[in-house]
Amino acid sequence: MNHKHLFYFWQVAKAGSVARAAAAINVTPQTLSGQIGLLESSLGTELFARQGRNIVLTEAGKMALEYADELFALSAELEVMIKHHPQGRPTEFRVGVSDAVPKSLACTLLEPAIRGEQPTRLACREWQLDRLLAQLAVHELDMVISDGPLPPGFSVRAYNHRLLDSGVSFLVAREQAAAHAADFPACLNHLPLLLPGEDSTLRQSLQPWLERKRIGARVVGEFDDTALMATFGLRGVGAFPIASIAEAEFVASGELAVLGRTTEVQVSYFAISVERRLTHPSVLAVIEAAQRLGNPPEADKSGPN
Structure with missing residues (x-):
């Protein structure tokens, strides 16, 4: 089996499209299609089938993808082990x-x-x-x-x-902290909240905790980037959660203060x-x-x- 042909098949199977795979590895779609055709000929079976304008894996293609995943993962592991052997840092x-x-x-x-x-x-x-x-x-x-x-x-x-692993701290601009920090976490009912995006694991862990504590969060912003969320918090837009293990980074300047902390919510x-x-x-x-x-x-x- 020609492993170059198998690599091209693997890229197309992962991308779900000849065009996307070709763009990712910088070859022409015609080259990809031709190389996969040669692989199918050598194996004596089709690996892809047409489904409208899309291509899907055949049963043989699904089997080939499983083996290709393992083959290229092992190849990468071998490369790392040899390349970074103690004699070659x-x-x-x-x-x-x-x-x-x-x-x-x-x-x-x-x-x-x-x-x-x-x-x-x-x-x-x-x-x-x-x-x-x-x-x-x-x-x-x-x-x-x-x-x-x-x-x-x-x-x-x-x-x-x-x-x-880390618990979670809620921070707020220092001028807002004195009026709210005494009754954490109930004070979160009275503050606008900045939260990580819905795909964040912190957000997914935080939501059930807010519900258990009967906190009716008034979410005024969602952020994929923690640093940007903290910048909005610094400007007094709202309170926000961060991993407690990183708390010192955010309060070092003295412009942010801790409302409270909990270990009931964990970030890993x-x-x-x-x-x-x-x-x-x-x-x-x-x-x-x-x-x-x-x-x-x-x-x-x-x-x-």
Whole structure:
């Protein structure tokens, strides 16, 4: 079997379209179609079937995709293991950071990776999780740091490595804090709220807690980017939640204060990698940095800090 033909099939199967796959890997649709035709000829069966204007996998195609997923995941793992063997340390560490991860936490986790014995160049990309996972799938990234595990149904084999857990703190502009902090969490009924976007794991964990506490949240803004949400909070637009472990980043200037904290809502951070057994020295440095982080502040304390 020609593995180049199999790679082209794999790209089309993941993209769901010859045109999208061709654009992603910078070849012409005609080349892709021709190479897949050769693969089908060598296997003696069709891997795709037409369904209106779309193409779908045949039963043989679905089977081939399962094997291709595993083959290319193992290939990536082999490359990492050989390339980053102790005798050949990496010169570049390519990391994707979900935009829901606080900047200070990302820095704390990643800094040890570039302060090791051998010089390492950090290439850090911040984007939405689905875009970063797409880059991880084609081995453009070594690791993704996210506020949640690998989503169900992701087509390429990858592995979750839990980094740490944190409770949640609610912050507000300091001038608003004194009037509201004494009766946390009931005070959230009287403040406009800024919340992470609906796809955020923090938002999904927070919603049931708000309902249990009978808090009728008046949501005035939703944000995919934590830093942007905090900027609106800083300007007095509303209170907002962040992981308690990153609290110091936001209150350091003295312009924001803590309304209260809870451990009833948990945020978990993960490293997502194509490595089943972690060997990449920079990834190991991130895991060790997470293990060294202390516990977040105690729960359910009120008052400006």
